[in-house]
Amino acid sequence: MSWLVTGGAGYIGAHVVRAFREKGIDVVVLDDLSSGRRGFVPQGVEFVQGSILDGALVEDALRTHDVRGVVHLAGFKYAGVSVDRPLHTYQQNVTGTATLLAAMEATGVSRIVFSSSAAVYGTPDVDLVTESTAKHPESPYGESKLIGEWLLRDQAKAQGLAHTSLRYFNVVGSGDPAVYDVSPHNLFPLVFDALLDGRTPRINGDDYPTPDGTCVRDYIHVADLAAAHVVAAERLEAGAALEPVYNLGSGDGVSVGEIMAAVAQVTGIAFRPEIAPRRPGDPARIVASGELAARDLDWRMRHTLAEMVQSAWDARRAAA
Structure with a gap:
């Protein structure tokens, strides 16, 4: 079966x-x-x-x-x-x-x-x-x-x-170098593709009411x-x-600015993100609690942001 x-x-x-x-x-x-x-x-x-x-x-x-x-x-x-x-x-x-x-x-x-x-x-x-x-x-x-x-x-x-x-x-991330995110709309592939093409990654808005001004999301x-x-x-x-x-939430979230900093550190490619205007409808913060899933489904965040970025970058480069 x-x-x-x-x-x-x-x-x-x-x-x-x-x-x-x-x-x-x-x-x-x-x-x-x-x-x-x-x-x-x-x-x-x-x-x-x-x-x-x-x-x-x-x-x-x-x-x-x-x-x-x-x-x-x-x-x-x-x-x-x-x-x-x-x-x-x-x-x-x-x-x-x-x-x-x-x-x-x-x-x-x-x-x-x-x-x-x-x-x-x-x-x-x-x-x-x-x-x-x-x-x-x-x-x-x-x-x-x-x-x-x-x-x-x-x-x-x-x-x-x-x-x-x-x-x-x-x-985000990858649990196997043979599998990577191929979506043309997701943040990690967009950032990696920009770096591999010699372009500067972009942040849409840095004036939100968050600690670093960029949107905070669950990753x-x-x-x-x-x-x-x-x-x-x-x-x-x-x-x-x-x-x-x-x-299946993190409970605290990560900002786009923090992700860009982690990408620069993991890839070894120094860059200053281009700041573009806000996208209409983008809220400043969306973060979910994972308490019920932790209780019933052994849910927890087993990977750090650096590990998420490193695994995604390794898989993307393996596919290049």
């Missing part, structure tokens, strides 16, 4: 696959490779190429590989782009999740760990976000993730689905995130009563 990881050829999904294997748990990957990479899937892991929108394919994968639970990471993850492509976003993230749940119901698979997002909160008006903080998503992406949580909740009421959803902000190491997914899966399989949602 095995666990199915949808989106398992992506940056985060590939780390989740590795975390399962480290615990001796068999996994199967389903990915359409729209943003994932076949090379990110470890040797020896069963791979099914296809979309979660293909219900027949998903059902066949669940049956063929004797799947006992699903970690659902597949989806369209670009919040900014989702504003211009709302129908595509809802199709991938809402219709796709509903199709996956229907296939699970048809095959008797009753456990799922859902990769949600802190985008469900929008711009919170609290210093520390908790699971009960008001949800005000500001993009189709954030809305689609919240709807995904509702789908799990309603399927649990109707069919007894065992589930939990993990919300998180900015995922968590991808390997820590992956480990929490595995613990959640194990606890669901053991019949433990989990909360419907957990924030």
